[in-house]
Amino acid sequence: MEGLRAEWAVKAIVIIMIGSLILFCCVSAANLTVGGASGRDLKTDLQTWTSHTTFHVGDSPVFNYTPAHDVVEVKEEDYEACDIQHPIKTHNDGETLVPLNQQGRRFFVCGRQGHCSMGLKLEVLVLPKLSRDGGGGGGGGTPKSPLTSSSSTRPGLLCPKAVLGAAAFLIMIIS
Numbered sequence: 187m188e189g190l191r192a193e194w195a196v197k198a199i200v201i202i203m204i205g206s207l208i209l210f211c212c213v214s215a216a217n218l219t220v221g222g223a224s225g226r227d228l229k230t231d232l233q234t235w236t237s238h239t240t241f242h243v244g245d246s247p248v249f250n251y252t253p254a255h256d257v258v259e260v261k262e263e264d265y266e267a268c269d270i271q272h273p274i275k276t277h278n279d280g281e282t283l284v285p286l287n288q289q290g291r292r293f294f295v296c297g298r299q300g301h302c303s304m305g306l307k308l309e310v311l312v313l314p315k316l317s318r319d320g321g322g323g324g325g326g327g328t329p330k331s332p333l334t335s336s337s338s339t340r341p342g343l344l345c346p347k348a349v350l351g352a353a354a355f356l357i358m359i360i361s
């Protein structure tokens with residue numbers, strides 16, 4: 187009897203820990219899927235794609251794309267010209283997470299023939315780090331930039347891998 191109880195206590199603690207981990211993961215940094223839930227495709231969201239997006243240091247835009255596409259980070263002049271002869275970095279794994287570690291502007295295009303000129307290109311403006319300590323405390327703090335709302339955390343896009351892993355782990359320990 188005692189043993190059974192202890193076992194449940196451990197399970198409860200683990201569940202709480204995982205729960206807070208997921209929560210932390212979701213609010214601490216925004217991993218925003220570029221192009222929205224539909225991902226990145228020529229047929230979908232072309233309009234949203236040809237755009238300028240605002241992020242903050244610590245955010246990580248996620249590019250989801252089919253093998254018909256890739257993601258090439260380029261310099262500004264190459265971005266304007268859709269020139270991928272001098273890539274900074276090329277990604278083609280279908281799900282590319284790009285951590286934004288410093289302020290500034292970064293430029294991404296699709297490297298496949300004609301796609302960039304058709305609009306698969308994205309300029310990312312990286313703003314200073316946001317303090318997302320979203321808890322207790324109460325008011326005050328530094329005033330947030332008016333741009334904040336445009337790229338603030340979106341619960342719908344929370345780190346799917348973490349959630350999936352946690353769910354699998356939960357099932358494992360509960361059963």
Ligand SMILES: [Cu+2]
Nearest residue numbers: 255296298301
């Ligand atoms: Cu493409």
